[in-house]
Amino acid sequence: LLPILNYPDPRLRTIATPVKKITDDIKTLITDMIDTMYDAQGIGLAASQVDQHIQLIVMDLSEDKDTPMVFINPKVTPLVEEKQPYEEGCLSVPDVYDKVDRPNKVRIEALDENGKEIDKEVEGLLAVCIQHEMDHLNGVIFVDYLSKLKQTRARDKVRKVIKIREKQEQD
Ligand SMILES: O=C(O)C[C@@H](Cc1ccccc1)[C@H](O)SCc1ccccc1
Numbered sequence: 802l803l804p805i806l807n808y809p810d811p812r813l814r815t816i817a818t819p820v821k822k823i824t825d826d827i828k829t830l831i832t833d834m835i836d837t838m839y840d841a842q843g844i845g846l847a848a849s850q851v852d853q854h855i856q857l858i859v860m861d862l863s864e865d866k867d868t869p870m871v872f873i874n875p876k877v878t879p880l881v882e883e884k885q886p887y888e889e890g891c892l893s894v895p896d897v898y899d900k901v902d903r904p905n906k907v908r909i910e911a912l913d914e915n916g917k918e919i920d921k922e923v924e925g926l927l928a929v930c931i932q933h934e935m936d937h938l939n940g941v942i943f944v945d946y947l948s949k950l951k952q953t954r955a956r957d958k959v960r961k962v963i964k965i966r967e968k969q970e971q972d
């Protein structure tokens with residue numbers, strides 16, 4: 802499993818660079834990210850969150866957690882002007898959930914783990930999640946969209962959760 806960076810770690814603000822070649826190392830990273838995502842009960846994970854600053858996202862919205870999707874060098878284009886709120890969370894900001902407005906339908910262009918072109922239109926949770934992950938690749942975290950007060954509360958909350966987790970690890 803890979804360690805997930807926690808907000809407000811400055812490394813989360815790094816801009817991810819494009820993947821030039823899908824090497825065996827990248828294929829290993831993809832497998833490790835998928836395992837890490839499942840272990841953390843996430844439905845998405847961006848490489849930035851595991852301190853690997855390349856344009857790579859893994860997602861799995863399936864019930865049985867057996868349909869992982871891989872997006873390499875993704876490009877997301879909104880297909881509607883109208884934005885809708887969704888209660889978002891983030892594996893890098895544990896136990897913090899709040900509404901974020903995003904377009905509900907987007908086009909995703911990317912490569913899959915075999916370098917095959919992906920070009921599809923998605924909506925709903927899949928659209929929300931891919932935009933949330935794309936933000937990570939651009940150094941943006943969903944709390945950035947919230948008020949300063951909520952950002953301060955999020956920092957305090959994460960600090961507490963991390964302390965509890967560290968204590969649990971000792972016990
Ligand atoms: O990037 C991450 O940190 C994983 C995110 C992905 C996500 C964020 C907002 C909305 C949907 C997905 C989450 O931690 S995955 C946990 C989760 C699952 C369902 C709904 C919201 C959050």
Ligand SMILES: [Zn+2]
Nearest residue numbers: 890891892893
């Ligand atoms: Zn996130």
